[in-house]
Amino acid sequence: MNFLKWRERALESLFLICALTAIVGVLLVFIFVTIKGFPIFEKVGVLKFLFSLDWSPSDNKFGILTFIIGSFLVTAGALALGAPMAIMTAIFLSEIAPKRVQKLVRPAVELLAGIPSVVYGFFGILIIVPVVRTLFGGSGLGLLTGWIILAIMILPTIATISEDAIRAVPKSFREASFGMGATRWQTIWRVVLPAAKNGLIGATILGMGRAIGETMAVLMVLGNAPIIPKSLVGPVGALTSIIALNMSYASGDHQTALFGMGIVLFMISFFFVALIRLISRKRS
């Protein structure tokens, strides 16, 4: 009896330790990045760091607005391309596709999520870049190529969560709608999607988080120029890719500035998580 009780306790604390690891991990990363990056705010000034367009580390100029804009431009375009496609995939899987087709499409979508990002980058360089270059000129490395690659990368994230949200809409809603004489399209558009709205928004925000945090693939296809792109196909730099490109050799203030960019990224993802929490609370 005593042994059973002891075992129960031990298991409980084991699970507690596992759960705490996540919190400790987040805290450690946050504290470390803040300590390493904070001095740049004092040195350059918060406003100048965040809102100056001039990034030339060799001249001690550390303005990261170009990359903040770059990150958001890349993410916005990827969402505009990827989110509708993902949500339509989710609708197809949950409302339209027969079981046999579902069994084919769903693993394919899930497999898409498991491909390493460096492979996406390689795919981008070999397939997308030449196509973009032939159609629009330039080098093919830039905003549009980034959009296409990221749209494919965030598709599984948004599609699987959206599908869950759509499936969670009670069957009775659909039956009531069909009972009133609505067509399948009307049922999907007017009943199911509005009922699943919060879940779909949550899925999109999660996809957004994935897009803005993606590093390797965008490093390979964006062209990494420290400028606001002049055209849809012009080279652009994102916060993540610039950190990755610079970290191997940066020292002194330059390194601190990279950690400062890390703080900004942390804030952005913190904001996204808060947003998802807020939306899911509204739902319940």
Next chain:
Amino acid sequence: MGLLILVIPSLAATGCTRAANAKVLNISGSTTVLPMVTAAGEEFQAEHQGIKVGVQGGGSSAGIEAAVTGASDIGTSSRDLTPEEAKLGLVDTVVAIDAIAIIVNPDNPVDHLTKTQVKDIFTGRVTNWRQVGGRDLEIVLINRDEASGTREAFLKKALDKTPFTKDAVIQPGTGQVRSIVGSTPAAIGYISLGYVTKDVKMIKYAGVTPSKANIINGKYQLQRKLHFLTKGKPKGEAKAFTEFVLSDKIQTGIVSHEFVRVAK
């Protein structure tokens, strides 16, 4: 549980014996120097049983940084040390002389540029090939990241330190620059002479073809030294490897394959 306890020490033990058997010499830095060091490292390993040579890129600045912090036994660089870096106790050994070749796509009819034209292109004053005698095509600039020693040397020697235009695609390695220039009709970039292949076309700079002869006779201006950097005088394996690279055999073999050997 019992099994786990048994497994852990045995894993640790095998780890230890392996580490004791092979000494690892870590070298990192310039992507220009990388192929030469890799090739020399393989021969060095064949001749010195029990020493493994680990080679990494990252750019010259990364190599210098790694030599300073001790992350690498030898840091390689294709640029000279800055005055600040020179104060950090690094010992600099020149292992080869290299030229920077300006490269364009093989389909590009332009085959020579003056010093001023090169400067105008890379500082953004000239943006169309038509302006320098080519087709009516927007110039696509391919530049290196700031870690690059090649970039630093090009900035100093070809641009007289006038800053690069920021409107350029930035790539983290010499190989990437070559592959993009090789596949993009309107592209121009610059890479180490040792990296030039048939995929790209070298152009004459100020009337001189980049070649080993023109490096030696000093006519080709875009040349620089390639360095090995160590924290203090090279010791142990680092010393043995540096001497190996400076030996006649490697200097006339692997080094001369891509670069120009250092004078005896």
